Amino acid sequence: MSIIVQKFGGTSVATPEQRQRVLHHIRKALAEGHQLVVVVSAMGRKGEPYATDTLLSLLNQYGNQIRPRERDLLMSCGEIISASTISSMLNQAEIRCCVLTGGQAGIITNNQHTNAQIITVNPKRILQELEKNQVVIVAGFQGQTTDGEITTLGRGGSDTTATALGAALLASFVDIFTDVEGIMTADPRIVENATQLERVTYTEMCNLAFQGAKVIHPRAVEIAMQSSIPIRVRSTMSDSDGTLVTHMTEIDRQESEVRERTIIGITQMPEVTQIKIRLRQGQYNTQMQVFKAMADQGISVDFISVNPSEIAYTVNDDLAKRAEQILYDMGLEPELCRGCAKVSVVGAGIAGVPGIMAKISEALTEEDIQILQSADSHTTIWVLVHGQDMAKAIRALHQKFHLHQLHYS
DSSP states (O other): OOEEEEEEOGGGGSSHHHHHHHHHHHHHHHHTTOEEEEEEOOSSSTTSTTSHHHHHHTTGGGTTOOOHHHHHHHHTHHHHHHHHHHHHHHHHTTOOEEEEOTTTTTEEEOSOTTSOOEEEEOTHHHHHHHHTTOEEEEESSEEEOTTSOEEEOOTTHHHHHHHHHHHHTTOSEEEEEESSSSOBSSOTTTOTTOOBOSEEEHHHHHHHHHTTOOSSOHHHHHHHHHHTOOEEEEETTOOOOOEEEEOHHHHHHHSSSOOOOOOOEEEEEEEEEEEEEEOOTTOTHHHHHHHHHHHHTTOOOEEEEEETTEEEEEEEHHHHHHHHHHHHHTTOOOEEEEEEEEEEEEOTTOTTOTTHHHHHHHHHHHTTOOOOEEEEOSSEEEEEEEGGGHHHHHHHHHHHTTGGGOOOO
């Protein structure tokens, strides 16, 4: 029997009605003859009783004074509550199951509490439970150190749990169930005629995720890519197969004819601040000093552009004031442009194709949108625009590259 992993996010397990949809997908997989591992997130989002952010808010009344180790103990509770609740539902439906914490499921991490990295996965206990014809329900987002300490995996941790288990179990595929039908060519809240993609490559999905698409965490995609485990991004509320994430060779094999895959999506990261520092002639060591100062203060920088006369980079808006003060303390005079947005054009076929940047420039110029900064890689071209132009820029680029017509059947 093939093993599949199903991961259900917080919105998928938040209400009794949505949990019935979880039950439906579990029953369907079992009826198809699969052995099943189910990974669950904490129930709901901030403000709902058992969501991780809600649990963390309990600490605010005491000034949030807690060590990372104890914070992990608290944060791990939401997924355990969710897993136990799903177990009760399956028992009522006469589906044999058992619940495992991340550590019991064999997820071994380093000791970096609140943002631990997986060192290895030992699926022995899961395989034993599957041999008993049980559905194995695993609390996502968590693991255990070699000396038994509970850790959490940071943002996107349940996605990472699912693909790490999928890789260790040699699963046929990993289903990531969420509140959208699949991967879209753009945010449908911005672009009305955004199209659902049936297939994307791991590399394309990583770039979409890194550049703002929040459907699946890029770390989870990277794990699946390393082990060649296909991912399907699906809606909990639908029986659609969603979007398949796999290698380009697999996509080509499934296509009736080879299609040029140049651009597959537009995504965005709002609320960033551009910082520019003018350099005097011969002032080369300033580059090193600026980035070292940012790193020493724990400020992550992005969209970096360096030349002999200028340094330019971006930080999140909420870090801009602190970054500005650090630079003033260094005797520099930074120029800040707050409230910007990073818009990314993603596609595995960008490399070596002439005219992509020309089309981007043309689309934005036609809409009177100023490009503040740009950069490119083999699979992505980024442009920085003023925040008020973000939605207009995304729609213009989506139209320019005819993404509303993009469909792989």
